[in-house]
Amino acid sequence: MLAAAISASATAVLFLPVGVGVPAAHGLAALSLLERARTAAGRVRLRLALFAGSVAAGGLNHLAVSQLASFQGELTGDRHFGLQLLAVTANALCLVVAIAGVVVAVADGGTTLVGLRRVLDGWMIAGSLLTLGWVLLLHRADQSVDAFGSLQDLARVVTDILVFGLLVAMRYSLKRPERTATTVGVLALVALSASDMMRILMPAPGTWYGIPCAAACSITGLILIAVAPWLAGGTSVVDVDQRIMPVVGVVAAFVPVAICVLALTAHTMVGGRTNVVPLVLAGSLLIALGIRQGIIHADHLHITREATTREALYRALVDGTRDVITIVSLEGRVRYVSPAAHHVFGYRPEDLLGARLPLYCHPDDLTPLMHAVETLRQEAASGIRGPGRRVSCRVRHANGRWRHVESTISHHTEGMIFSSRDVTDRVNRQEVLEHLAFHDALTGLPNRALFTDRVAHALRKRITRAAPPAVLFMDLDGFKAVNDSAGHAVGDALLIHAARRLQASVRAEDTVARLGGDEFAALLEGEAGTHPLRAKDVAERILSALTQPYQIAGNEALVSASIGMTLALPGVTPDELLRQADEAMYEAKRAGKGRIRMHSPQPRQTGYSPSPEAGQTATPLQSSDEPAAHELGRGPHTAGTRNP
Template sequence: MAAATLPRAGTVVPAAHALAALSLLTRARGAKGRVRLRLGLLAVSLLSGGLHHLVAGQNPASPAGSADVLHSATGLLALTGLAMCLGLGIAGLVLAATEGGTPLVWLRRLLDAWVTAGSLLTLGWVLLLHRADQGSDMWSSLMGLARVVTDILVLGLLVAVRFCLNRQERTATTVAAVALAILTLGDMLRILMPAPGVWCAIPLPETCSVTGLLLVAAAPWLPGGASAVGVERREMPVVAVVAPFVPVVICELALAAHALAGGHIDVVMVSLAGSVLLGLGARHGAAHADHLRLMREAAARDARYRTLVDGSSDVITIADLDGRLLYVSPAVVEVFGYRPEDLVGARLPLYCHPDDMSALLHAVETLRQEAASGTRGPGACVSCRVRAADGRWRHVESTISHHPEGLIFNSRDVTERVELQAQLEHLAFHDALTGLPNRALFADRVAHALCKRTARTAPPAVLFVDLDGFKAVNDSNGHAAGDVLLRLAARRLQGCVRAGDTVARLGGDEFAALLEGEAATFPSTVREVAERLLSALSQPYRINTTDAVVSASVGVAVATPGITPDELLHNADLAMYQAKAAGKACIRMLQAAPTDDAVH
């Protein structure tokens, strides 16, 4: 970001150089590592340019002999300052251009810089010859051309670096490129315009120089001011590929105009034009080699991802926004039994259970709306059942996310997990021996029955049952025989109530039944059920080759207004113990007012 912009006299432009250098140095203090080094190089480059301007603008007023010596020394010092300005400025930007990426990437950046700079240098040489043909001083013309060369080389590098940045980081480099273009314009005006280069009382070269340097001073503080010299590996946009050809066209037009005007085509002009053509050829080769490298890397990534997808046990599906399947991974054969080619082209929801269809379609519609609005949410996770090729329903968890072609589904078969979870839940609320609900589930059913009770329905009733004589059977015939007796008793209890009623094993030889609705109409229906239970449980049990006989004590409690589940269960338990105290093999009933009825 350095340039040598030198009016013939004055200190305004050197001061502007110093201001721009100070801005870069201040910005460098807040940077780290190699970024600080590059900003420092560019700052010193600006100071060298200011020194060159300050020295070259002096006009010694000494005797002729000493003036010649002083003039030569001044010219040498000015040339040294210009060389330092050029060298340090190019060094800072070359370090930035070659940062990150492969050698082919930064070689292409440097070739782009040279094609741009070489074309503009050819234009500058044509202008120099034009001025020489007009009889101007050759030394001052060469010095003016050297300034233009400095601007053009740095401008070419800066343009190449700019296209390596993200769009958000280009503000600083864009402003710096505009600044270099203004500085180049100022130096060209010094070559083309007679001294002092004033138009309407405005010194155009000096004005351009100061304006450009002020923009250089502001550039480091704009977005991307630090990252502009910390280039990462990024792919160049189309405009970056086309941009280097623009100065080539300008170069050709300048050569054509020079030749048509009868100008002399010298060795320098031919060398510059030839180097530009060689640069274009080398750039094309580097770009082609880089393109082949990218194609090989893309093919390798595609093969790697294809291997991962094909080897995954999850079913990966890609669908467009209309729900049409575009791709189905081979895992669908093992999971669902379908062939991928038979599913491609079908539409969602495919083989989804009707009860789960709404959740799936809602998630798909939400993601479709996000894609239409340009937003990208976190995706969705949907659980549904999918019918496999054998007709069975498989439980599936699908993660749905956005994809460049629409939506991508990552589906996993969780049927075994769901079934295991259902088994664990069943074991947590059911008796392992008889399969009946246990005490926890029975208490929950009682609470639910009390909550849904209304004035028009009969109150629920709870029957507590204890097997009389079970301990004797268990002790005499063994625990295995006792387990068989308990399972048989559980079946008889279930056969004595309706399907909507609940029979549970509370523990040991204790059972309970919850009667709801019409079956709980007090007292006749409850009594009938209790008598049926007592009769069924008192029948002999065939265990292996022997018959075991037990009886039962039954306690009955009917819900009253305001009673709690615990109170209802406690009343039934009390009634059962009353039945045992009354001689066993009988029924006792408790309600708002306990009754002394006993049925033997």
């Protein structure tokens, strides 16, 4: 769009007469601003409408001045005075309306002090340039050139310079992506100011290789004004409250004063005379500078008070919370730790300053923690402020114990901020609940749900020709009599002793479970399940352990056990495997109790050929004259039907 605007201005300069090109450019800029105002709302519409009125008044001023120059000496007194009045009035309207439009934009956002500071910044820039322009006008008058004839041209310079100063002040009050339109507007004012200054300083007609320089600058500036509102930020509201100024912003305020001093000094040194106007302008700049610095100081006092209040509130919140707040730099070094760290982790906050991540984190939890930290570090490097990350890890307490911690990691101006909470009690309660859900409350052994899950897991991980798992199903014979005669407390103690004997009779990697009542089960994997005779050895060891006398509260209790065994064939399900073991155990009871029975069904899949040592026969393990368990065909029954 800017390239098109420059091309259009070049075309107008080359092919249109000055008396047509400049008024046409004024009309184009005014229409563009009005059209853009139709699509805006609120103060933005008012601002654009004022700019359009200023441009239109400037065009009217140009037409009046052109008529005065064209018919010099031919106009009657009344017509000459009328044109002069029209030119002065149009110029005054252009000046007042343009400044009003910029002031509306500048004062649209921020506090009252910030808005006043922006206006003073604009005046200081404009005042310094006005002083320079007036000095040039005095210099021309000292050279015996009619100063009054140049005063009309200088009036337009006043308008351009004042608007230029306010636009510069407004530009730095906008967000960076929204500065394009204001930057183009500043360039347009530079071109218009150059045009009007050329009319003052250059002798007529002021051409360069046949190109009218003043007209070329005017047309270029006006076309840039026509384009500016359609660029990024053309309808932006100045809503950035830039209360904290950078150092360059404070130092830059002295530049306009230096311009005034240099201009007046140079004019005096070459012998020029000085009147009251530049002195008043220079004095106003000094006053504006003093007021501006006072405003900045007052605003900084407000900022300091607000910051102190916020810091006190922040300290009260951080110091009063039981969560540990930690600020870490992007390099992973601790910058701040809240006092709660001493209560939660046992470390003094000052001892943790300067330490690097990972900070006392469990080695097994390093990966998720450092992954979250690296993600936030990459986001900060790319300018992205994504959502916080939640990480759970274990942190070593000062006493050497591990504490479970939940942390939320978020972006911070100094790097990252960790909000950490000790959830050890909650994790312990959750572990207790999970243990109760899958373990027997009396004996602590796995319950039926967990045992079934482990059987399913053993079946899933079994591969072809690998050792099949074996399942033993046990029921205590005579437990009901002990429980009824000696009481439930003795019965419970007997069950606990039986559970310990079961655990001692198998390997650590095998699983022993209490299924309910006086029923127990064991899952034998690996070597124990490779051969029925080896599984039988485990079963006999269990039977021998369970039939030993129980010393409970000074009394001796005797019980026996019936044990059913089964080996997993390909394709069997966990429920079927448990049913087979239960059938074998029931057959052991039918055979006289205190016995071991093996369930040995036919293979379920074609192509499965058990080896002779696999023991898949109908022969019972107890004696050759007893029927095999699989011949009974009796379905499973639950604990309590035999021994309630």
